[in-house]
Amino acid sequence: MSGILDRVNDPKDLKKLSIKEISQLAQEIRSLIKEVVSQNGGHLSSNLGVVELTLALHYVFDAPRDRLLWDVGHQCYTHKIITGRKDRFPSIRKYQGLHGFPCREESEYDVYNTGHAATALSAALGMAVARDKMGKDHQVVAMVGDGSLTGGVAWEALNQIGHLRENVTVVLNYNEMSISPNVGALSGYLSYLVSGQHYLRMKDYAKSFLKNVPVVGWPLIRAARGIEEAVKKAFFPGLVFEELGIRYIGPVQGHSLESLIEVFKEARDYEGPVLLHCVTQKGKGFTPAQNNPSKYHSAKPFDLQTGEFLNRNQKPTYSSVFGNTLERIAGEDDKLMAITAAMPEGTGLKSFSDQYPDRFFDVGIAEQHAVDFATGLALSGLKPVVAIYSTFLQRAYDQLYHDVALMDIPMVFALDRAGIVPDDGPTHQGVNDISYLRHLPHMIVMAPKDENEMQHMVKSSLSYSHPTSIRFPKGKALGVSMDRDWKYIPVGESELLKEGKDLLFAFGSMVYPCLEAAKKLEEKEGISLAVVNARFANPLDEKVILKYAQPGRVIVTAEEGILAGGLGSGVRSLLDRENRFEVRFKKIGLPTEVYPMGKAERIKKMYQLDEEGLAEHIRDFYKQVQG
Ligand SMILES: Cc1ncc(C[n+]2csc(CCOP(=O)(O)OP(=O)(O)O)c2C)c(N)n1
Structure with missing residues (x-):
């Protein structure tokens, strides 16, 4: 670190700088972000895009007294660097390091924890109302991207902001990108505003006209506002934000500090709500990210000179196998439709979208809408596959229950990033889906042991007559060989992988580690466990489970999800229902708590979900029941 950044420890130091110095500081911060993200990975493009915007915000507003909220929060690096955390910045996203998102536990400058999109405007309005009720007078500012503005919750907030007319500032960071290019009519509307040169010219004309009027004073400034408003109304009678009662200022050059x-x-x-429409460039200051902002949205470690990702892994990812599978099925079945909520790359559907543009729908960051949109397709005879990360599908729980499950609509959900998710921290963990899906009437809940089984599950699920979910983990698949012909997997049928006296009933990502653990336990300690690949958490393969559920015998379940309401709790209920009280039963999974940030392997080890941990769990259990 060198230069001006050395002198900036908190926003007060920033306020002492000249614009020229702040501009220099912006470059130093960009270098720091690039350097650290090139090593740790992280949200590069978004952070490089908002450096000036963040510095200007902190220059004008008075945090932490004024509340600054970051929607999604992935763009908070500059904010963290200049709010007393620059020395810890190299630890970002690492175990026990700085969080990659705002974190109240970390700093008084982080006033709201985020990770999921479109929450900041609602929270900001709540804070503004509370401020007034409690007789305080600080500012509340919410920063939101144009991508996040496709989220319905943001519009629920704008609806009330316009109605209450509270003093809230909304900074719209417009860069035409969500993770991929932004979508939808709103996105088109915003770009129309940005290209409104005619309007800008009129505004400048109005301003220069007033500047030339000799006597300057408040009435005139008010008149200036009046003229600007009049110009706006005349040329943009339907200016959406203004019509909602929110003052619109923009478009503003988002890299110009002045x-x-x-x-x-x-x-x-x-006095009142304002929306500032700031135009920025994602990836600003790093050519590879400027040219391909999606690639560096959530970047892996990369070479600073070339931008090439390091440690390029040779194995396919689950997401890419999923995408290829859908493409293959689409070639055989023209009713198949693929839906994503703003994650075409992340869910492996980019190539599908190129191949089948008419059968691919990116609905924006709108998980609830994605689910209901798909119900409409399904009820009209098409076969929708909704691909959403486990953590983001939580948003659409009521749609899953009220619209999908109660109507028992056959459609498929592909849950990417299910289980422990690395680096992004608690907001991104995909640990709840087994529980929340298992409890929906009719919902078939599946998880493959590897990518080959996954392709058969996807294909089979399209012929089931109930809604079906298939969960799979983030990142590298196992690299197993792929069958060329489809294999049909009957609903509720598990797979025996190893014979044994007792039962180890494993789900999805736990199957192979359980198999290895069981082999070693048998070899070295004489513990004889049959290992069964559960395949289904709902319906359970009751016949197989009950076969082992004899007095004195051991049944162990393992899943990469919370224990409350998970697969293991389903097996427990089955044993209770069948009065198998003398079975020695143990469920292995995750506790209900806030998980630490870090690499997935590390977190799994901490919770004993790796091969050694599983063996330890099982060994301890045998000691207890036998000793
Ligand atoms: C509910 C939800 N769905 C999906 C995501 C994944 N996601 C993270 S950032 C992002 C794009 C955000 O775009 P924008 O708000 O415009 O910010 P930018 O990165 O362009 O600055 C998406 C889709 C999320 N965080 N939350």
Whole structure:
């Protein structure tokens, strides 16, 4: 670290700098972000895009007294660097390091924890109302990207912000990108505003006209606002935000410190809600990210000179196998439709979208809508596959229950990033889905042991007559060989992988580690466990489980999800229902708690979900029941 950043430990130091120095600081911060993200991985493109915006915000507003909220929060690196955390910045996203998202436990400058999109405007409005009720007078500012503005919750908030007319500043960071290019009519509307040169010219004309009027004073400034408003209304009668009762200022050049500081001051001093439309470039200052912002949205470690990702792994990912599978099925079945909520790359569907553009739908960051949109397709005879990360599908729980499960609509959910998820911390863990899906009427809940089984599950699920979910982990698949012909997997049928006296009933990612653990336990300690690949958490393969459920025998279940309501709790209920009280039963999985950040292997080890941990669990259990 060197230069101006050395002198900036908190926003007060920033306020002492000249614009030229802040501009220099922005470059130093960009270098630091690039360097650290090239080693740790992280949200590079978004963070490089908001450096000036963040510095201008902190320059004008007075955090932590003023509340600054970051929607999604993946763009908070500059904020962290200048709020007393620059020395810890190299630890970002590492075990016990700085979180990659705002974190209240970490700093008083982080006023709201985020990770999922579109929450900041609602929380900001709540804080503004509370401020007024409690007779305080600080500012509340929410920063939201144009991608996140495709999330319905953001519009629920804008609806009430316009109604209550509270003093809230919304900074819209417009870069035309979600993770991939932003989608939808709203995105088109925002870009129409940005390209509104005619309007800008009129505004400048109005301003210069007023500047030339000799006597300047408040009435005139008010008149200036009046003229600007009138120009806006005349040329954009339907300006959406203004019609909602929210003052719209923009578009503003989001890398010009002068412009940003000017409009932030204007917003700060304005009575009522304001939306500032700031135009930024994702990846600014790093050519590979500027040219391909999606690739570096959530970047893996990379070479600083070339931008090439390091440790390029040769094995396919589960996401890519899923995408290829859907493409193959789409070639055989023209009713298949693929749906994503703003994650075409992440869910492995990019190539599908190129191949079958008419059968691919990116609905924006709108998981609830994605689910209901798919119900409409399914009820009309098409076969939708909704691909959403486990953690984000939580958003659509009511749609899953009220619209999918109660109507028992055959459709398929592919849950990527299920289980422990590395680096992004608690907001991104995919540990709840087995529990929340198992409890939905009719829902078939599956998980493959490897990518070959996954392709058969996807294909089979399209012929089931109930809604079906298939969960799989983030990242590398196992690299097993892939069958060319489809194998049909009957609903509720498990797979015996190893014979034994007792039963180890493993789900999805736990199958192979359980198999290895069981082999070693048998060889070295004489513990004889049959290993069964459960395949289904609902319906359970009751016949197989009950075969082993004899007095004195041991049954162990293993799943990479919370124990409350999971597969193991389903087996427990089955044993209770059948009065198999003398079975020695143990469930292995995750506790209900906030998980630490770090590499998935490390977290799994901590919770004893790796091969050694599983063996230890089982060994201990045998000691207890036998001793
Ligand atoms: C509910 C939810 N769905 C999906 C995501 C994954 N996600 C993280 S950032 C992002 C794009 C956000 O775009 P935007 O708000 O425009 O911010 P930018 O990165 O462009 O600055 C998405 C889809 C999420 N965080 N939350």
